[in-house]
């Protein structure tokens with residue numbers, strides 16, 4: 001397969017509508033004390049927990065392209081339904097407020113619904129309309145029903161998250177941009193690209209990073225750690241992640257032949273279930289906090305970090321390897337899990 005030049009990839013991204021929401025570039029921090037504590041490869045953190053808007057996270061970067069596209073098509077209301085502690089809902093509500101879009105959120109009445117803390121506390125600050133749905137209701141269906149109702153009322157709705165094909169692809173496109181950003185930062189430090197790029201991802205973030213590496217012909221192993229598995233409605237398989245890589249490339253005007261065999265996305269660190277803290281994630285979070293003063297959350301970034309720590313301890317990475325952990329954020333969830341932390 002012939003590869004795409006950096007200039008062509010940057011050019012293709014620049015043609016897309018984009019709403020500026022994030023503080024970019026996000027910092028790239030070398031983590032000497034974590035590296036030393038684990039005794040393995042050198043580790044950098046790419047701080048997408050620091051994208052700025054409403055406590056930051058990977059979705060702020062994604063919303064730049066999703067909502068840029070929405071505005072260019074005359075969308076006037078965005079609809080999202082997910083777990084009650086959804087980070088995307090928080091970042092979406094803030095972005096919608098900033099861009100003057102109406103926002104309807106349909107949180108599930110799950111185990112964290114009653115205790116209004118963390119993300120749930122925050123979304124209410126941005127004026128979003130909150131319409132809770134039963135814990136076992138399909139959020140995908142609820143969003144589609146809501147969008148149909150809004151259309152019947154003459155509104156121009158756009159669904160985000162699970163089931164929203166175009167939005168998920170645009171979310172990946174944003175991470176093609178993040179990959180280029182990381183490359184430029186490492187170059188400025190006179191460092192080569194990492195051998196391994198770890199990220200907590202269901203689909204879009206990993207697919208964007210992977211699509212960028214494949215299109216550019218870089219030999220960077222993208223190691224996705226999935227916060228959920230096939231029991232969850234929002235789970236996406238390696239086949240679906242590969243399809244999202246192809247769709248992201250396609251949207252940028254390039255052809256990418258990639259299938260599930262190239263996708264490393266592990267469900268080994270989910271623990272008991274999505275949204276349930278795991279001992280390994282809590283331990284990894286403590287280690288990071290005590291060595292680098294960086295926080296991760298128990299639902300997403302903590303589980304991703306537990307994947308990296310476990311791989312290093314298992315000897316799967318060589319000391320000569322170079323790792324970047326892309327921190328996707330999720331920090332407000334810490335407050336809704338306060339009972340899980342030793343005092």
Ligand SMILES: Cc1ncc(COP(=O)(O)O)c(C=O)c1O
Nearest residue numbers: 087201202203204205328329330
């Ligand atoms: C903190 C955090 N990390 C990772 C993800 C997964 O992102 P993606 O679906 O783009 O892979 C999410 C999604 O909500 C998230 O909130």
